[in-house]
Amino acid sequence: MSAQNSQGIQTLLDAEQKAAQIVQKAREFRTKRVREARDEARKEIDAYKAQKEAEFKAFEAEHSQGNKAAEEVANKEADVKIVEIKAAGKKSQAVVVKDLLAAVLNANPVAPTKA
Template sequence: MSAQNSAGIQTLLDAEREASKIVQKAREYRTKRVKEARDEAKKEIEAYRAQKDSEFKKFEAEHTQGNKRAEEEADKEAQAAIAEIKAAGKKSQDKVVKDLLSAVVDVHPTPESVA
């Protein structure tokens, strides 16, 4: 009976070792698969980030050009208005200076009226 018990114990120990090997292989496979999944997720995230960054740059470029055009148009309008004001000033500059000097230099006293 002792031999039978020893053989049974040995069979159980062999089965336990075999089960331990299977569990270890399963853990290694799981660890490997988790690493692969993590790497795949990182690649997908980077691709998505690059796509969104490209979309943002395209959007920014389109809208920045619109702002530049508006700025250029506003600048042209401002320059035209400034030129018009300068031309009007040059045109009537002599008359304005003459009227100012006349008002300061030529004094025309008037008597106060008694009420």
């Protein structure tokens, strides 16, 4: 009877070992599958991100053309105005310098009045 009990106990221990191995394999498979799913998700996210970046760049390029044309027109207008202002400054330069010197050299001090 003791041999039978010993054999039964050994059978139970073997079954427990096999069950532990099966559980370990299931855990490893699950861990592996989680990693694969995470990698797949990361790839999908990167692909989606790249697609949206390309769409944005296309949108930006399409809509910035009008801005560049407007910017060029504004720059040309500004250059024309700058030339006009410089010409007016050169034309009036002598008179302005003369008036400034006269104002500085011919000071007319006025005493303050009580309010």
